[in-house]
Amino acid sequence: MSENAPRIVLFSGGTACRSTNIALSHRGASLTRIVPAWDSGGSSKVIRETFRMLPVGDIRQALMTMAHGEGKAGDVVKIFNARLSRALGQGEAAEEFRFFASGDHPLLQRMDAAQADTILHYLDLFGSAIPAGFDFGNGSVGNFILTGAYLAHDNDINAAILEFRRLLGINGHVWPSSIQPDVELSARLGSGHEVFGQHVVTSLDAEEAALGITDIALASRSVGMVRxxxxxxxxxxxxxxxxxxxxxxxxxxxxxxxxxxxxxxxxxxxxxxxxxxxxxxxxxxxxxxxxxxxxxxxxxxxxxxxxxxxxxxxxxxxxxxxxxxxxxxxxxxxxxxxxxxxxxxxxxxxxxxxxxxxxxxxxxxxxxxxxxxxxxxx
Missing domain, CATH: 3.40.50.10680 (CofD-like domains)
Structure with a gap:
């Protein structure tokens, strides 16, 4: 990347600006993606509730997009983008996780040994920390690896992201807007009624959507202020x-x-x-x-x-x-x-x-x- 490359900061969610991110990366821009720290649904929700940490799904998606835009979409990205079956609990999805964590997956076996060892270390940390009956259904392997890196670096999400960037070999940066683990989004509707959680705000039913959103708020459940x-x-x-x-x-x-x-x-x-x-x-x-x-x-x-x-x-x-x-x-x-x-x-x-x-x-x-x-x- 040229030292004179334009420095561009993108405020976005996980997927909507994917094509723009890729196109700017192709053109050599120096990119920083800033993503929400308040996702409350999907695979991120299970991990967030289990480890009391901030959601990692948007972070992972943005890092994968950055890697694709920089032409680094190799086996590491394929592993990070892998998703388990929708089966619940200790069934099919749990068996798939154990297969990844064993190192027997072909993508891991043909990968650079140092990269594979690092990924397996993070999967092992994650697997050792989850409670009995953990719901693997539709889980993202990349989210599991990123969580393992978070645990390995003393619950420091910025350090975990830097490790992810090193594994991917990318220049672009991705950071959550806040590193607090318990940020919650709420919205007030036209009726005065409030709804809580990003996943609720993004999926208002027709009656709620017709009321419109009149205001939003962010709060940390532990300290109130979101820094x-x-x-x-x-x-x-x-x-x-x-x-x-x-x-x-x-x-x-x-x-x-x-x-x-x-x-x-x-x-x-x-x-x-x-x-x-x-x-x-x-x-x-x-x-x-x-x-x-x-x-x-x-x-x-x-x-x-x-x-x-x-x-x-x-x-x-x-x-x-x-x-x-x-x-x-x-x-x-x-x-x-x-x-x-x-x-x-x-x-x-x-x-x-x-x-x-x-x-x-x-x-x-x-x-x-x-x-x-x-x-x-x-």
């Missing part, structure tokens, strides 16, 4: 561009502004371009909203967090509306622009209106087009 991972503050300070999205707005993008120290660090880097990437589609969190409305909520939360009235974003990427009426992909409609151009004028932000949808994957971003646009801005 920033120190390593992300340095990345923000050095960034040439800071990018928000794409991703689930209320559960993966906006909550980062609620982590103590993040908004202040963002405000301090006055030279970086601050870019918001609008989603292609609505989701359960954002039914009946539009891009202008979401950007307005983002700016409001930034002002609230920093106590400043100055606009924050410098650029907004908006997918061009090709139909003058509502159109759906699967369950969700395309996200409308709203009064985005007028809002851009009010904020002093440049609106870049283009066709950012992937022609082969409806409802998803064309990573190459988004990456090209970001690099043109820089």
């Amino acid at each position: 920033a991972n120190p390593l992300i503050l340095g990345a923000i300070a050095r960034a040439d561009a800071i990018v928000f999205g794409p991703g689930s707005f209320y559960s993966s993008i906006l909550p980062h502004l609620l982590v103590q120290g993040v908004a202040q660090a963002l405000a301090s880097n006055t030279s970086a371009y601050r870019i918001f990437i609008g989603n292609i589609l609505e989701c359960a969190e954002t039914r009946d909203t539009n891009l202008a409305g979401l950007v307005g909520v983002f700016e409001e939360h930034f002002r609230r967090a920093t106590g400043t009235s100055a606009p924050f974003l410098t650029h907004i990427l908006a997918n061009r509306e090709l139909f003058p009426f509502a159109k759906t992909v699967g369950r969700f409609r395309y996200l409308r622009e709203g009064r985005i151009e007028a809002l851009g004028g009010e904020l002093g932000a440049q609106i870049i209106l283009s066709e950012f949808e992937d022609a082969w994957n409806r409802g998803q971003h064309d990573g190459e087009e988004v990456a090209s646009t970001i690099l043109r801005i820089i």
Whole structure:
């Protein structure tokens, strides 16, 4: 990687900005992904509850994406991306785990011996620490390895991530927004009712989604305040561009502004371009909203967090509306622009209106087009 490579920080969830991450890596950008520390569902939930640690699923996914973008998608990545059967408890999935942990899996046997030994060490630590009856169903082998590294490094997730990066041989960084183990996301709906847990916020039923989300909150169950991972503050300070999205707005993008120290660090880097990437589609969190409305909520939360009235974003990427009426992909409609151009004028932000949808994957971003646009801005 060139010393003059643009330094780009991506605030995202685990998967939504995958194509953009890969495209920017292909083009030699120096990337730092900042992912949520409050995932409360899936395989991460079982590990989080068992070890009282922060969720590792988004971290692992982002690291795998970084490896793929840097051309390092070899046997190590295949092992980290492996997932066990959905069978529960000590059945088929547990047998699969024991096969991986034994070192007999062909991917491990053809791997560099030092890499294989390290992975097996972490799997052994994980296997030794789990309680009887642990639910392996649909578990991610990479999550198990990352948890083993966490245990090996005295419950230091940053050290475990650095070890993961060494095993993968990648240059890009991935950090959780906070390293506290018990961060919980909540959302207040239009009715005043609150829902708790990221997995609940991302899967509101039709009746709840129709009420809309009026506010969100982050809290640590043990100390209340959610503090920033120190390593992300340095990345923000050095960034040439800071990018928000794409991703689930209320559960993966906006909550980062609620982590103590993040908004202040963002405000301090006055030279970086601050870019918001609008989603292609609505989701359960954002039914009946539009891009202008979401950007307005983002700016409001930034002002609230920093106590400043100055606009924050410098650029907004908006997918061009090709139909003058509502159109759906699967369950969700395309996200409308709203009064985005007028809002851009009010904020002093440049609106870049283009066709950012992937022609082969409806409802998803064309990573190459988004990456090209970001690099043109820089």
